[in-house]
Amino acid sequence: MSPSVFTFNDAKDKFTAATRSALDSKTSKPLITTFSQLPGNEAEKKTTLDQALRGVLEAEIVNQKANCDDFLALIDLSIDSVTEGICSATTPFLLLGDVLDCLPLDQCDKIFTFVEENVATWKSNTFYSAGKNYLLRMCNDLLRRLSKSQNTVFCGRIQLFLARLFPLSEKSGLNLQSQFNLDNITVFNKNEQESTLGQKHVEDKEEGMEVEEGEMGDEDEPAPCSIPIDYNLYRKFWTLQDYFRNPVQCYDKFLWMTFLKYSDETLAVFKSYKLDDTQASKRKLEELRTAGGEHVYFAKFLTSEKLMDLQLSDSNFRRHILVQYLILFQYLKGQVKFKSSSCVLNDDQCLWMEETSKQVYQLLRETPPDGDKFAAMVEHILNTEENWNSWKNEGCPSFVKEKPVDAKPIRPARKRLAPEDFLGRGPDRKIFMGNDELTRLWNLNPDNMEACKSDSREFMPSLEEFFEEAIEQADPANMVEDEYKVVRNSNYGWRALRLLSRRSPHFFQPTNQQFKSLADYLESMVIKLAKELPKDIPSEEIKTGEEDDDNSDNLLKETDSPGMQNKLVSNQQMDEVAAKLGSQWKTLATQLEMKAAEIREIETDSEDTDMQAKLLLVSWQDREGAQATVENLVSALNAAGFPKIAEALTET
Amino acid sequence: MGPIELLHMSVFSQSFSPCGRFLAASNNYGEIAIFSLSSSLSPEATGVNQKPILTFTAHEGPIFALLSTDTHLLSAGNGEISAWSWGELAKQVREQSRDNSLAVGGGDNNIHVMDLETGVFKSVLQGHTDYIHCLSMREREGELLSGGEDGAVRIWGERLDYCWNAVIECGRPQYGKWISCLTTDSDWMLCGGGPSLSLWHLRSLSPTSIFPLSGCQRQAMFYQDLILAVGEGHFLSHCLLGGEVKSLIPCSPPSLNTLALNTNSTEHRVLTVGGSSDQIDVFTNLSYKAFSLSF
Numbered sequence: 001m002s003p004s005v006f007t008f009n010d011a012k013d014k015f016t017a018a019t020r021s022a023l024d025s026k027t028s029k030p031l032i033t034t035f036s037q038l039p040g041n042e043a044e045k046k047t048t049l050d051q052a053l054r055g056v057l058e059a060e061i062v063n064q065k066a067n068c069d070d071f072l073a074l075i076d077l078s079i080d081s082v083t084e085g086i087c088s089a090t091t092p093f094l095l096l097g098d099v100l101d102c103l104p105l106d107q108c109d110k111i112f113t114f115v116e117e118n119v120a121t122w123k124s125n126t127f128y129s130a131g132k133n134y135l136l137r138m139c140n141d142l143l144r145r146l147s148k149s150q151n152t153v154f155c156g157r158i159q160l161f162l163a164r165l166f167p168l169s170e171k172s173g174l175n176l177q178s179q180f181n182l183d184n185i186t187v188f189n190k191n192e193q194e195s196t197l198g199q200k201h202v203e204d205k206e207e208g209m210e211v212e213e214g215e216m217g218d219e220d221e222p223a224p225c226s227i228p229i230d231y232n233l234y235r236k237f238w239t240l241q242d243y244f245r246n247p248v249q250c251y252d253k254f255l256w257m258t259f260l261k262y263s264d265e266t267l268a269v270f271k272s273y274k275l276d277d278t279q280a281s282k283r284k285l286e287e288l289r290t291a292g293g294e295h296v297y298f299a300k301f302l303t304s305e306k307l308m309d310l311q312l313s314d315s316n317f318r319r320h321i322l323v324q325y326l327i328l329f330q331y332l333k334g335q336v337k338f339k340s341s342s343c344v345l346n347d348d349q350c351l352w353m354e355e356t357s358k359q360v361y362q363l364l365r366e367t368p369p370d371g372d373k374f375a376a377m378v379e380h381i382l383n384t385e386e387n388w389n390s391w392k393n394e395g396c397p398s399f400v401k402e403k404p405v406d407a408k409p410i411r412p413a414r415k416r417l418a419p420e421d422f423l424g425r426g427p428d429r430k431i432f433m434g435n436d437e438l439t440r441l442w443n444l445n446p447d448n449m450e451a452c453k454s455d456s457r458e459f460m461p462s463l464e465e466f467f468e469e470a471i472e473q474a475d476p477a478n479m480v481e482d483e484y485k486v487v488r489n490s491n492y493g494w495r496a497l498r499l500l501s502r503r504s505p506h507f508f509q510p511t512n513q514q515f516k517s518l519a520d521y522l523e524s525m526v527i528k529l530a531k532e533l534p535k536d537i538p539s540e541e542i543k544t545g546e547e548d549d550d551n552s553d554n555l556l557k558e559t560d561s562p563g564m565q566n567k568l569v570s571n572q573q574m575d576e577v578a579a580k581l582g583s584q585w586k587t588l589a590t591q592l593e594m595k596a597a598e599i600r601e602i603e604t605d606s607e608d609t610d611m612q613a614k615l616l617l618v619s620w621q622d623r624e625g626a627q628a629t630v631e632n633l634v635s636a637l638n639a640a641g642f643p644k645i646a647e648a649l650t651e652t
Numbered sequence: 653m654g655p656i657e658l659l660h661m662s663v664f665s666q667s668f669s670p671c672g673r674f675l676a677a678s679n680n681y682g683e684i685a686i687f688s689l690s691s692s693l694s695p696e697a698t699g700v701n702q703k704p705i706l707t708f709t710a711h712e713g714p715i716f717a718l719l720s721t722d723t724h725l726l727s728a729g730n731g732e733i734s735a736w737s738w739g740e741l742a743k744q745v746r747e748q749s750r751d752n753s754l755a756v757g758g759g760d761n762n763i764h765v766m767d768l769e770t771g772v773f774k775s776v777l778q779g780h781t782d783y784i785h786c787l788s789m790r791e792r793e794g795e796l797l798s799g800g801e802d803g804a805v806r807i808w809g810e811r812l813d814y815c816w817n818a819v820i821e822c823g824r825p826q827y828g829k830w831i832s833c834l835t836t837d838s839d840w841m842l843c844g845g846g847p848s849l850s851l852w853h854l855r856s857l858s859p860t861s862i863f864p865l866s867g868c869q870r871q872a873m874f875y876q877d878l879i880l881a882v883g884e885g886h887f888l889s890h891c892l893l894g895g896e897v898k899s900l901i902p903c904s905p906p907s908l909n910t911l912a913l914n915t916n917s918t919e920h921r922v923l924t925v926g927g928s929s930d931q932i933d934v935f936t937n938l939s940y941k942a943f944s945l946s947f
Contacts, residue, residue, distance in 0.1 A: 273939035
């Protein structure tokens with residue numbers, strides 16, 4: 001053999017031998033060395049290796065003593081070869097296809113496990129484009145061989161594998177046109193001749209899955225039906241399945257009426273036939289759960305008449321039907337790109353659907369066990385479906401975010417003006433906060449420091465106010481007993497000390513007196529204060545007309561009647577005044593120096609004039625704080641021209 | 653029967669034929685209608701099958717009670733009792749002769765027992781102070797229970813003759829003290845009417861449970877482990893022996909007078925209720941109404 005010419009058979013033999021030794025030694029070194037030693041160009045060598053591998057596999061399969069592990073070892077080897085670059089990328093898939101075609105189903109299971117485990121490999125760049133069609137064809141072949149009802153788990157695994165392998169937007173996996181499985185027909189007995197009850201066991205196997213033959217198998221005589229059957233309900237109930245199978249029928253007027261009638265009847269039966277959460281079924285559920293996971297069995301509907309009663313009392317069955325309704329309603333209401341334009345519902349139909357959905361959810365909630373949770377879950381799932389629906393309508397855009405091509409840092413565009421743009425720019429140096437409410441609040445007093453100094457923020461009481469009571473009690477003429485004196489209250493005492501430290505110079509004067517307790521100390525202080533502040537002794541009986549007003553914004557024009565100087569306006573008083581004011585509150589508003597903005601606000605807050613008046617008084621009180629006294633209100637009322645109300649107020 | 657009459661019709665009582673294939677119902681116009689159950693339960697039933705196959709005027713006034721014996725249908729109205737032969741009515745005859753007597757509770761406060769063969773009254777049971785509403789047989793012991801307007805339930809037997817007032821235990825004074833329904837299961841007795849429907853244990857003569865049903869119950873019966881009751885209110889109540897009301901099944905007549913379960917035949921084992929309407933509701937499954945027969 002001339003070493004510089006490539007001969008196919010020769011190369012193939014060499015590869016075959018190398019493969020076998022590679023399998024034995026469990027590395028791909030022999031293959032690599034053979035590859036590099038052989039003459040010829042890459043392509044030729046690669047294809048030869050492919051053939052060689054396939055040949056080896058064939059020999060292994062034919063040799064019946066080989067088992068799956070050997071096949072898998074060979075396929076592993078081929079994957080390694082691809083990675084090394086000595087074999088073409090389609091070879092592992094071809095090998096897999098060959099193996100699966102030649103093996104019985106139980107062994108295919110093991111091979112498929114291998115396929116599942118290597119999903120990551122298949123998805124990698126080297127393999128994906130070459131192999132995806134092969135894999136798809138392979139999986140479809142397997143699915144064709146398997147029975148959905150007997151090898152459910154295996155079928156499920158294959159489907160899951162396909163779902164993992166292909167991206168979400170892979171068009172071949174999507175039901176883009178939202179087509180329905182029209183072949184899913186539910187067969188039931190429409191008239192008596194077809195009833196299988198009482199007939200001999202017929203060799204009618206195609207119908208075997210759908211219609212239960214009952215226990216009639218071996219009897220030769222027709223047995224009469226032994227329980228009364230509600231044929232009416234039976235027929236109507238199963239006719240509904242046809243509408244669920246092909247929802248487009250609902251858009252036809254005549255069929256819709258039938259659907260409506262039958263649905264109403266069925267739902268009425270569900271409503272009147274309430275299921276209980278019986279103890280027996282609870283126990284069974286517990287058993288099932290402990291037996292290793294919830295066992296859910298999705299059978300095709302069994303439609304024998306005799307089962308109707310049992311089915312009606314089964315909560316799972318009921319849930320199936322109710323969920324079917326909800327899915328149907330979602331389709332009918334939803335926007336699907338591929339629905340033809342004649343598929344619209346009119347208002348009546350929409351209304352009926354709304355009411356019936358509410359009814360269905362109510363029934364779901366009433367169906368034990370855990371009806372509420374189930375209903376909530378179904379609702380949630382259907383809402384999620386809306387997202388998928390809109391995704392399909394947009395043509396299934398990919399979920400992978402594309403990296404931006406140019407990564408120039410862009411100045412983020414401002415949605416709102418920067419604060420420096422609008423602060424302090426308003427007319428009259430009014431500061432805009434960007435929001436009306438904030439602006440109003442801020443502009444009550446734009447300068448924070450000034451605001452803090454304003455009188456209305458003065459919360460510390462004056463000495464005379466705080467010690468009023470104590471002074472009165474200290475007066476021996478009042479004969480207040482020691483233990484009832486307010487100075488004995490420790491809370492009061494503490495606050496008194498604080499106040500004294502802030503307001504009174506006596507606090508800091510050294511004294512020689514020894515005080516046994518705080519109360520004694522306070523008593524002496526109180527006496528001192530009483531001497532110092534004679535004009536503020538609050539004996540309510542003696543009153544003079546004028547009083548020193550701290551409130552600069554109240555207008556006092558008349559003398560006040562005695563007895564209500566410093567009392568704050570109570571809620572009840574405000575209610576009475578508001579009731580009397582009624583719609584004329586605006587006049588008082590100007591007297592109380594309410595700003596126009598506040599007046600407007602009160603107007604918008606409530607329609608009722610009494611309420612508006614009340615709001616006015618409340619906002620006045622808020623603003624004045626400790627100065628919202630009866631006296632001030634009375635003077636405002638008098639000034640506004642409501643002498644009668646003022647009088648009434650003073651009398652209370 | 654014009655539409656006005658239909659509107660005012662009330663079904664007062666029902667009875668199934670001995671073969672179980674027919675239902676007889678009586679109304680306030682004195683008519684008895686016979687319905688064929690086999691045709692109305694069949695797969696091809698149409699509206700026609702829900703009408704009676706035969707209607708005849710039995711009495712001048714309303715017929716309050718119907719009872720079936722093995723061969724005859726007895727109907728009772730104001731003052732007279734008639735016997736109709738099922739054989740003539742429905743062309744189906746099952747021959748069986750058994751000597752039984754009929755106990756009749758009357759408006760004269762007495763119970764008259766008469767022999768069916770001869771039609772002669774055998775004896776009179778006195779003791780109620782007001783007229784008698786309902787009677788029930790306690791088969792095992794061969795005793796008769798009677799309940800009446802006076803609120804007392806009496807047990808009449810060969811030798812014994814108790815009486816006690818059901819009123820005191822479960823009375824509802826706003827409805828009165830009359831007992832309108834009575835049924836017994838040998839050990840247990842249900843009675844209701846003015847007082848609430850209650851379940852009594854007959855050996856100890858004490859009430860075991862009182863059912864919280866509003867309205868007065870007009871008829872009640874035991875069925876397997878449930879108690880079925882109908883009365884004021886358009887529903888059939890299912891109650892459990894413990895005293896809870898399990899469910900209320902809505903029916904078409906606004907107020908129900910009568911309840912009957914066809915135990916004579918398994919294939920036509922239906923429950924029928926009738927009341928103040930011309931419709932009789934038929935239930936194949938006790939929990940929902942299947943269809944209605946109409947007069």
